[in-house]
Amino acid sequence: MQVNSETGFESRFAANGGVKLHYTAAGSGPPIVFLHGFPDHGLGWRRQIEALQGRFRVLAPDLRGFGRSDSPQGHASYALMPCLIEDVLAVLAAEGISQASVVGHDWGGMIAWWLAMRVPQAVRRLVLLSAPHPRHYLRAINDPANAGTIDYIRRFQGVAGAILPTPEELASWVADEAERQALAEALRRSHPDAMLGYYRANIPLGKVPDIGPLPLVRVPTLVMFGADDPYIPAGAYDGTFREVDNVTSVVAIPGAGHFIHHQAAGFVSREVEGWVTRPPSSFRPLG
Template sequence: MTELEAAFESKFAVNGNVKLHYTAAGSGPPIVFLHGFPDHGMGWRRQMQALCSRYRVIAPDLRGFGQSDAPQGYGNYVLANLVNDVLAVLAAEKLTQAAIVGHDWGGIVAWWLAIRAPQVVRHLVLLSTPHPRNHLNAIADPANAEMIAYIRSFQAPGAAQMLNIDELATWVADPQDRQALTDSLRRSSPEAMLGYYRANIPLGKVPSLGQLPLVKAPTLVLFGTDDPYVPVSAFDGTFREVDNVTALIALPGAGHFIHHQAAKFVTEQVEAWVERPPSSFRHLA
């Protein structure tokens, strides 16, 4: 364990009957990092270590993952509950607002947090995650059937019993980080992790989301051009969903897990985005 890792605090928040573990470090303006599948809060280790000298960095294990509770039943994993989990973490930290950074499912939660509780999102940063409308449209598009086949396989009965934890961690190159993820996934609930797909992505026809409030926070979207799980076209038109400055950055040749594959670049982009006062985005000159 490095000196920086020793400074990480292991803490808990509570949303109703669900106890949520999170890791925190540093002091200063708060940044909340939301992980996806298959990942955990400490999947943001590199960003947290780089930023904790200037920011209060906070990374929950989403419900069902790591040391957080995993309530039984897919209904526990609907997006309203996941958004409330983030609000519970903010409350535990006595925060009324924070910069929110999300990847994969954490990115989807981050989008919905910015849509449903705009007052708490100071800046919004998404990694490899299109706006929910564009994401569902991409899933519904027959042209993407091969790319999103993994989602349908995760929704199949008995899929949780087929998960291979060691295989799920192979995307992490660093041996220490891979072992930490493997250990965390072994503590996680396979049914819960796949419950995200069952609870929030329709099994049949994908409905239109209709009119949604525009995101108010300045929004930065980073994605890899070679992401095997998300079509690049799903990021088209993102600016139409945001009533603020919106920036999209494509990382040539990068895949889905860009917070690892391009860790330093991602950290630099996050810091450059969140260090600017939100008001400054409104008055570009």
């Protein structure tokens, strides 16, 4: 373990079989796991870690294929079930905990949804950022009306290594220069084919079939998205309440785009803290 003397952030590793997973840890208290998306890394949650480490044990892994985590070969190594879900469980096991609140952005949100459905005992509270429920995300991809919004997905499913911009270009969405350089460095460590493996392993080519019956999410669920997100249609969130059998809140953030953990960092941190600290009785219906 390495500790940054300025931030107090710990650099740790977990293992899922032969895959080594790097994660950042900080603070003590009830655990919260933050799962990043594309193109990002664990320290993309820096502002949330700094805001919450005084009250919580905050864990932010580099997803496999990103940053300092391993990049196993083959697109099948990036399937949500079981690979990516098991990675999260490996981080929990490395910390000696069996349950945590889980916050996910983009692909991290997809992992969080599936974790809550398939391993419900591991999730205490669920927070999704820019991540519709998988059923409605796939339906949005199928909708011809959204072709201009989601055509990047089909580009990412093309020839390996031929379509990704440079790390500096991929990091250009980060406004803060130091954080942008940190992300660019993490993306230089990342494997391009591994990052694209998320799109190739989990989104079918051609017409996307309906994924059929899925378990309802049973934990209190907060969904936040930017009203100006250029990558995910707002209509993809319309069916959220039918997928959760518990108190559910869907919040659109005016003026924000896809990367709301940066663009509305303070708001996101406060909402996460409020959601995970609400007493269980306040989530139960009256009567």
